[in-house]
Amino acid sequence: MSTLTVPAGSAGGSLGTAASSASGAPGTGSLVELRGVSKWYGNVVAVNDITMSLGPGVTGLLGPNGAGKTTVLHMMAGFLPPSRGEVLVGGEPAWRNPSVYSRLGIVVEREAVHSFLSGWDFVLASAKLHRLRNPEAAARRAIELVDMVEPMHRRMGTYSKGMRQRMRVAAALVHDPAVLLLDEPFNGMDPRQRLHMMELLHTMGDSGRTVLFSSHILEEVEQISGTVQVIVAGRLAASGDFRTIRRLMTHRPHVFTIRSSDDRRLAVALMGRASVAGIDIDPKGGLTVRASDYGTFTRELPKIALAERIRVQRLVPADESLESVFSYLVGA
Amino acid sequence: MTTLTPLSTPTARLQGRLALFNPTIARITTRALFGRLRFLLLLPLPLIVVGLALLTNAVGVPAEDWLSAVVLGLGLTVVLPVLALIIGNGVLGTEIDDGTLAHVLAKPLPRREIVLSKLAVAVGVTAVTTGVPLALTGLIAGSGSLALGLAAGSLVGALAYCSLFAALSLLTRRPVLVGLAYILIWESLLQNILDGTRVLSVYQYVLTVVDRVSGSPLVSSNLSLAVSLSMAFIFTAGFTLLAIDRLRSFSVVGETS
Numbered sequence: 001m002s003t004l005t006v007p008a009g010s011a012g013g014s015l016g017t018a019a020s021s022a023s024g025a026p027g028t029g030s031l032v033e034l035r036g037v038s039k040w041y042g043n044v045v046a047v048n049d050i051t052m053s054l055g056p057g058v059t060g061l062l063g064p065n066g067a068g069k070t071t072v073l074h075m076m077a078g079f080l081p082p083s084r085g086e087v088l089v090g091g092e093p094a095w096r097n098p099s100v101y102s103r104l105g106i107v108v109e110r111e112a113v114h115s116f117l118s119g120w121d122f123v124l125a126s127a128k129l130h131r132l133r134n135p136e137a138a139a140r141r142a143i144e145l146v147d148m149v150e151p152m153h154r155r156m157g158t159y160s161k162g163m164r165q166r167m168r169v170a171a172a173l174v175h176d177p178a179v180l181l182l183d184e185p186f187n188g189m190d191p192r193q194r195l196h197m198m199e200l201l202h203t204m205g206d207s208g209r210t211v212l213f214s215s216h217i218l219e220e221v222e223q224i225s226g227t228v229q230v231i232v233a234g235r236l237a238a239s240g241d242f243r244t245i246r247r248l249m250t251h252r253p254h255v256f257t258i259r260s261s262d263d264r265r266l267a268v269a270l271m272g273r274a275s276v277a278g279i280d281i282d283p284k285g286g287l288t289v290r291a292s293d294y295g296t297f298t299r300e301l302p303k304i305a306l307a308e309r310i311r312v313q314r315l316v317p318a319d320e321s322l323e324s325v326f327s328y329l330v331g332a
Numbered sequence: 333m334t335t336l337t338p339l340s341t342p343t344a345r346l347q348g349r350l351a352l353f354n355p356t357i358a359r360i361t362t363r364a365l366f367g368r369l370r371f372l373l374l375l376p377l378p379l380i381v382v383g384l385a386l387l388t389n390a391v392g393v394p395a396e397d398w399l400s401a402v403v404l405g406l407g408l409t410v411v412l413p414v415l416a417l418i419i420g421n422g423v424l425g426t427e428i429d430d431g432t433l434a435h436v437l438a439k440p441l442p443r444r445e446i447v448l449s450k451l452a453v454a455v456g457v458t459a460v461t462t463g464v465p466l467a468l469t470g471l472i473a474g475s476g477s478l479a480l481g482l483a484a485g486s487l488v489g490a491l492a493y494c495s496l497f498a499a500l501s502l503l504t505r506r507p508v509l510v511g512l513a514y515i516l517i518w519e520s521l522l523q524n525i526l527d528g529t530r531v532l533s534v535y536q537y538v539l540t541v542v543d544r545v546s547g548s549p550l551v552s553s554n555l556s557l558a559v560s561l562s563m564a565f566i567f568t569a570g571f572t573l574l575a576i577d578r579l580r581s582f583s584v585v586g587e588t589s
Contacts, residue, residue, distance in 0.1 A: 070586035077438065079584035096580050102440040109586060112431030114360060116367050128356045129439040171435065183586070 030055045031103075031179050031210045032076055037085035039071050046071045048234040049085070054179075054212055058205035060221035060242070061214040063231035069214040070109060072231065073183050076212070077106040089179060102130065105172035109183035111164055115157030119148055119167040122156060126171035142170040147196055161188030166197070173204070180204060182213040186220055198224045253277065254294040258287045258301075259314035266310045275300055288318070357436060357449040364432075365422050365457065374418050378465035381407045385469040395473040399550050403469045403482065408538055409520060412466075412489045416458045417511040420497030423450040424575075425507045434584050443579040451498055451572060458490035473550070481546025488560075489538040492567040496534070499571040502578035530554050537564040 030053035039047040047068045063069050074080040075087045078094035078101075087093065089100045113122060123142055127135035143152050146166040156164055165188060173180055182201075186194050201224060205211045215221050221228055221242065228245055230238040238245050260266045267287055270276045275296040280288040291297035305312045365371055381402060388398040424447075427433040436446055463486035470479030496514070500507040519535045530536045536553070540560035543553035553560075 074584055074586065077584075079434070079437070081581070081583070098437075098440050098442065100440075101438050104438075106438050108431075108434050108584070110431045110434070112434070114364055114432055116363060117360070125356050125360060126435065126439070129354070129436065129441060131440075172438070 031090055032212070033086070033088040034072070034076070035086040035088070037072075037075060037082045037087055039068075039075060039080065039083050045234055047075070047082075050231070050234075050236045051085075052229055052236060052239060054210050056205065056208045056210050057227060058201050058211045058213070058225045060225035060228040061212055061231065062218065062221045062228050063214075063216060063237075065216050067216075067231045068234040069216075069231055070183055071234075073106070073181050073212070073214055074108075076179075077104065077181055079106075079108075102175065103177055104179040104181065105175065105177040106181040107165075107168050107172045107183065107185055109187070111161065111168065111188075113156050113164060113168065115155060117156055118153050119143065119156055119159070119163075119170075120152040122167060123152075123170045123174055127174045130175040132175060138174050138176075139170075142174040143167075145173065145200060146170045162190055162193045165189060166193065169197070169200075177209070179210045180212070182211070184215060185213050186215065186217070194220075254291045254297070255318035256289045256291060256297075257314070257316045257318055258289060258312060259285065260287070260305070261311040261313065262308075263287050265308060266305065266312075269304050269308050269310075270301075273297075273300060273304070286314075351442070351445045352448050353452060354441065354445050354449045357441075357446060358453050361423050361427075361450050361453045362457070364427070365419065365453065368422055368426065371418055371422055374415055375461060377411050377415060378407070378462050381411055382465045382468050382472075385472045389472050395475075396550050399469075399473055403466065403473075404539070404551070407462075407466050407469065407482075408485065408489070408542070409535055410515075412458075412462045412486060412538065413493055413515045413519065413535070414512075415462055416454075416490055416493030417497045417508065417515065419458050419461075420451075420454045420494040421501050421507050421511065423454045424498050425501030428501060428582075433582075437579075437582065437584060444576050447498070447572065447576045447579055451494060451575075454494040454498060455487075455490045458494055459487045462486045462490065470546070475546065475548055475550075478542075478546040478548045478550065481542040481544075481548065481551070484545045485538040485542035488541045488564050489534060492534045492537060492564045495568045495571040495575065499575040499578070502575055502582065527554075531559065531563065534564070534567060536560065537567075 032054040034050050034052050037047060037050045038045065050072065061069050061072065071080065075082050076089065076094060078087075078089070078097060081095045087095065090103050092100055094100050094104075117125070120139065120143065124135055124139040127138045127142075130138075132138045143149055146169050148163065148166050148170060151159070151163065152167075156167060159167065165185065169182070169185065172182075180201075185197060185201075189197060201211050201213060213224070226242055227240065228238070228242050229236060230245065238248070258266070263281060263286060267279045267281055270279060270287075270289060275291055275293045276289060277292040278290040282288065289297075301312070301315070304310075384402045384406070385398065388402065389395070424433070427436075463483045466482040466486055467479040470476070470482045497507065497511050500510050504510050518529065519533050522529045523533055523536070536555050537560040539551070540553040540555045540557055541564075543551040544557045555563075
């Protein structure tokens, strides 16, 4: 966990205090549970028999576009009924049960806000709708957490995408929820905002909250989360510690195309290596190498080339799309 | 399993369980409504009715001649239902379309409170924007009781129409189209052909109320006051309950699905 944890910034202290004074220390245990959950629309299966449980800390929900991440999040938020199975938040069904929202906050992907409201009005309205004891203080605290105090009295229509996103996060955590769900929260954020948001999610996770965020970008999940749930084509493809999954990804078979100063000699040298499963020589020049282990191969290639005094002119991974990584994980 | 205490107070939560009206929802709904072009474009519609009444009255046309064409024919059969359609759909349907409803849905509020608050805004705005101008035409016609009758009719119409059109927002993806079909086909066309449909027409309830409250010889209606009022009540209550039930099971889908 230590390598993945971003140190809590100044925001952390204020959240921690507010949390412990307001709602007591949240305990451990799983707050969000999916039991054999499927969701279909007509003939289209969006989510296929997913069972997962989320405990305190930050979890990344990773998967390519269209994999069913939003459907899973919306079912957790009580926005959609599961076609089969059970979705529980704090032990209660999420569907047709508005009382779960006193413990749960969600930031949906669709960034619809009333553009005539100022950020302050928007977050304050959220606090009032939650019937908080002191809505002004809660709104102020939430806006401070997302670092939006300075522009908070401007109309939301004038905000950038990243600013609107942060205000929506503030509105979702104004009641200090035990569970926070975020659908693609880093979309439209610049690197500084991204870093700040990552710190905020970490702080919430470290203080015992259950934070689940979805992303189709591997690096986002890598930087933020120790635990991941990978969804591919509606199925839970992998689940657990990010490093384990990362290792699976590093040791996956892979195809590269190489151009060098002497393709044939390089092919001979590579053939003897355990990390290479097969080589095709293209008559027009170039090699197609099937590596059995991505990590080892990419480390070995430069050494071999150096020893053989062959200049590698081009090294292109042939199937380096996120989809191919994910589909490998489904098989693993 | 952990239990977590929400930040709200127990009394606040108790109030929440009993609440029928939420001022925060009503305020934002009203601001959103008055910020919409579609609504602002239709807002002068009742003024046209007043203008026509003033004009015909000024050139010396007797009230019994212009009243049925201008006030009943235009005001009650077109202006009132069309404004109620745009407003009733505007408080709920447009927020479903643009996705802003999700913010309200993700709150621990009884769905009844959300629907009733939005309906209160719709009924209030419809009753004022149509009732006041129509009452004015009654005064132009020289009858205080007619003004009162038209105001009362507008209120009854606002209640029944708004709950019908708000419920339509949750029942169909094309609520404005279905609403227009109801107004133009059911209320206008079929009632001229089939007498039996009258008992299922909001326009007839409104007309009856205007007739009976004003006692004016210029207005004649087809239903009894008791039937009209109870049918208007059934319409209002039925569609409101339907809207609440549909909102409880309302699915929020993502942009891609």
